[in-house]
Amino acid sequence: MERKTLCAGSYDPITYGHLWKIKEASKLFDKVTVAVGVNPEKKCILSLEERAELIKKSISGLKNVEVSTFNKEYLFDIAKKIGAKYLVRAIRNEEDFIYERILRHVNSDLAPDLTTIILIPPRELTEISSTLVKGLIGYNNWENVIKNYVPTPVYEKLLEKFGGQK
Secondary structure (H helix, E strand, O other): OOOEEEEEEOOOOOOHHHHHHHHHHHHHOOEEEEEEEOOOOOOOOOOHHHHHHHHHHHOOOOOOEEEEEEOOOOHHHHHHHHOOOEEEEEOOOHHHHHHHHHHHHHHHHHOOOOEEEEEOOOHHHOOOOHHHHHHHOOOOOHHHHHOOOOOHHHHHHHHHHHOOOO
């Protein structure tokens, strides 16, 4: 039986931390679906289509990973639709742990057969978030700063979108 998992998020933009989580999931599971979604609580700088395309470019070497999009769907419904029995999530700090614990319990109440797996990234990735990257854009020398946090396709897209210099 093929082991399938779901890695869902807004990925606005995808960072090296997200990429690490996806790569780890691809080692643990036969098939990984990266679901890029709309979170109404977040102000996105990239469209849903742009985010999905950037993830595809960033994971091009991972043969068992596919990318899809979702809007106004619960994660457990998406997992059921694709036949995934697992959700792979990652935590960087205590706040992430609290949020992910709540999400895990809610998902378990609504989909008891769905197992949440929590990954903890290496130390050098724990401070990286999409929110951090977005907050760095526009300051002097931002182009050189964000280069350390996002894959090349994302870096190039952000330069194009926000008028940065290479």
